[in-house]
Amino acid sequence: MSPGRDPDEDLVRRAGRGDPAAVQALVARKLPRVLNLAGRMLGDPAEAEDVAQEALLRAWKQAPGWKSGKARFDTWLHRVTLNLCYDRLRRREITGVQLPDRADPAPGAHEEMQARQLGVRVQAALAALPERQRSALALCHFQEIGAMEAADIMGVSIEALESLLARGRRRLRELLLETAREEGLA
Amino acid sequence: MSKPMTLERFAALAEAFGGRVSQWPHAERADAECLMAADPKVAERLLFEARQLDAALMEAPTFPVPNALREAVIAAAPKAGARAGGAAWWVFGAGWATAAVAGVALGLAGAAQLTNDMKVAAAWSEYGPAYEIPELTG
Known part of the structure; x- marks a missing residue:
């Protein structure tokens, strides 16, 4: 797809340079979205929190050298989150782990x-x-x-x-x- | 000029994308709006059915962000002047070690929290460098 201007690009770059205000803003903007996506996919709040944390840590690793190319940052972050969720769902299948009854x-x-x-x-x-x-x-x-x-x-x-x-x-x-x-x- | 949208196509879009035309694929919205203007009763009935499911979906529980998660993510963010990616490893290594020491000292009184911290640390080390990261740049 043609992403157009990435609305997060400047924020990601600033966060990558360690700008605390940019970090706070990016977390406020992205963490709820990532957590809710993982929650919908996994149905387990604790696992969703683990995935959200992992996804944001990957973002921090990429932020210093971030360049919007084919994908916007939000698209990339959603893809990372989904991949982490798929991986957990597959592990559930392999280990036969079921979510506990409520x-x-x-x-x-x-x-x-x-x-x-x-x-x-x-x-x-x-x-x-x-x-x-x-x-x-x-x-x-x-x-x-x-x-x-x-x-x-x-x-x-x-x-x-x-x-x-x-x-x-x-x-x-x-x-x-x-x-x-x-x-x-x- | 493209052909007018059929009711079948309108119904299929409502079935897939729901009752808000603003959420439909951009390329089809104008044609959908023409159909709505030409046949408002039928279009509205089709949208109404889709909106009923949309409304049910809106009731799904949300997942509020716990403060501890927000703080952990912020603590792991890059620091000015730090090597890229170093902060996350340091914070998580330190967090895990602290949790382990606390667990021993407290006689595993905080076992649930420790288990969670260890799970995060283990997952991170397992997926860290080897995990496939989607393409970043074009």
């Missing part, structure tokens, strides 16, 4: 749990999607990245991205309806 809610937390019920169902449905469909949805819907850039991050054509998104959204709708029926909500 703990029983603490006393008094019932109302909060009810309020979060739909959110929990959505997160569970996302976790049930194949990882490429989940990636496409995470990038386009949650990260609000444009289609061209999301396709670039995933290394797929725009047509393939559209197909992943459509299948992902259809499956999500089915899963949400299934759980709603099971819980007597639909």
Whole structure:
């Protein structure tokens, strides 16, 4: 893709020179995005934090010599984060590690749990999607990245991205309806 | 002039990219807006269905950034005058060593935190130099 002017380039270079204000600004701008992408992909806050930390450390290593070429910094950072997530998902497959069941809610937390019920169902449905469909949805819907850039991050054509998104959204709708029926909500 | 967008194509875009046309591929937005102007009822119905799923997705929990994570990331950032990449290794090496000493001194009272620190340190050393880094420059 043609990235145009990279809005992060100046900040990354300044951060690479050790400018504390640039570091703070870059962390404020990127860490929440990276953490949320990893969270959507992995479904586990602790693992997502590990991935976000690793991704930002890679950014610090690259920052001193950063030049925006084919990819903008944000595109590059999302690609690094996704690769780290894929790697962790593969390790889960190899080791057979399952995410722990959610703990029983603490006393008094019932109302909060009810309020979060739909959110929990959505997160569970996302976790049930194949990882490429989940990636496409995470990038386009949650990260609000444009289609061209999301396709670039995933290394797929725009047509393939559209197909992943459509299948992902259809499956999500089915899963949400299934759980709603099971819980007597639909 | 390109052909007008069909309803089938409009529906496919809504199915894939959701109910906000502003999030659709740039190249197709103008044609989509023409169709919306020409057939607003059908277009609105298709968008409404997509927006229902969009709204459900908005309920997904977010992952707030813990202060400890923010501080660790900032602490590992390049320092003025430091060798590129050196700071991250130093901070994490020091952090791991400190956690290990603290764990022994406290009789592993802080075992959960230590385990997490060790996991981060191990992951970093495992993926550090050998991990494939996506292309940076054109």
